[in-house]
């Protein structure tokens with residue numbers, strides 16, 4: 001398998017290269033030259049297999065020739081043995097034809113774990129193969145930080161420095177990060193905002209000599225390995241709900257477009273998916289783009305589903321590349337224009353392609369809260385606000401007479417991670433799962449630093465030369 005850039009002007013790489021490189025040198029995102037296929041017979045086989053076995057089968061063509069199936073299988077098995085449910089990604093039923101895909105059984109209780117647990121192991125394997133090392137520096141406003149830390153802890157060849165804005169993440173979020181006691185994990189509380197943290201990380205990446213010296217890397221959601229890992233639960237869910245004999249639709253709470261893009265990739269590989277519904281909160285750039293054909297940035301407003309509070313969905317570029325006939329040069333020009341003008345008009349063909357494969361809708365905070373309450377009342381179960389966004393859109397925007405296929409709603413976080421919003425909506429505080437409850441008694445490890453680039457650079461250097 002060879003990987004090419006969406007902007008058409010970067011070296012072609014194999015999986016190992018794409019894994020460590022992340023962003024392409026031309027600013028584009030790597031995608032497979034050609035997608036592998038999944039046949040109806042594959043799907044019938046998968047019905048008999050465990051999650052990690054399906055994952056190995058689905059992912060093998062993406063990682064070849066950097067990794068053979070015998071290298072891949074133990075990494076996949078290790079990654080999904082950390083999940084607290086024997087199905088790894090179980091599917092539950094709310095009402096007839098309406099299902100929840102429970103993506104939150106990993107170590108940090110959010111869907112990020114599904115990809116990152118595997119990514120950490122892939123990094124370690126590839127670095128070992130190359131006799132190399134990397135320093136991962138990231139900034140987090142909450143969720144991604146803990147998932148990245150759990151993915152990289154105790155992995156050989158990796159040092160991870162994670163910045164968070166001091167006093168501006170919830171206590172649970174902070175403790176999920178800082179109570180990890182591992183010599184290669186370095187939590188830094190920056191005296192500043194999340195934007196300050198992100199600016200510091202960007203400045204480190206902009207410093208080429210420094211970047212090369214410490215082999216600076218990232219675990220952000222544009223890494224193709226994350227997208228590939230996420231195709232697997234579309235496959236296992238569709239099989240459970242009747243594929244290949246019948247098609248399934250999915251509704252996905254969307255921020256950076258990584259999750260729903262994986263659904264589109266699975267569909268292009270041959271999985272019988274009917275509709276993919278993009279659900280956003282009031283930060284609705286994707287829903288507006290779908291409706292108007294104009295991708296226009298507006299100010300981000302905080303919500304109860306903070307993992308979806310974004311302006312620009314970076315993975316959307318991969319879909320635009322497919323919809324414009326995989327032409328890198330025009331896409332590069334479009335993305336440059338988008339960057340300077342904060343807005344981009346989709347061509348009629350691209351817009352038509354978008355609407356042919358996807359529906360899109362946004363949910364207000366009031367609607368989300370009402371949906372969380374309604375589910376609690378009808379089913380005596382609690383869902384988190386990200387799941388609430390998707391379920392609101394799936395219910396409200398169903399065609400007259402309902403969806404013609406089973407509708408699988410992606411449930412991306414455990415309700416206890418967003419206990420305040422759930423309490424507000426239902427009057428009930430979700431029980432902390434044992435893994436979270438135990439955090440209260442553990443020692444925290446973190447370094448407080450000022451919002452200063454030189455100080456941070458020294459700190460990072462010390463971490464990776466320890």
Ligand SMILES: *Cc1c(COP(=O)(O)O)cnc(C)c1O
Pocket residue numbers: 110111112143221253254255256257258259260307308386412413
């Ligand atoms: C990251 C995240 C999302 C958004 O997923 P994207 O792949 O960025 O679209 C939704 N819900 C939760 C809980 C998340 O952590």
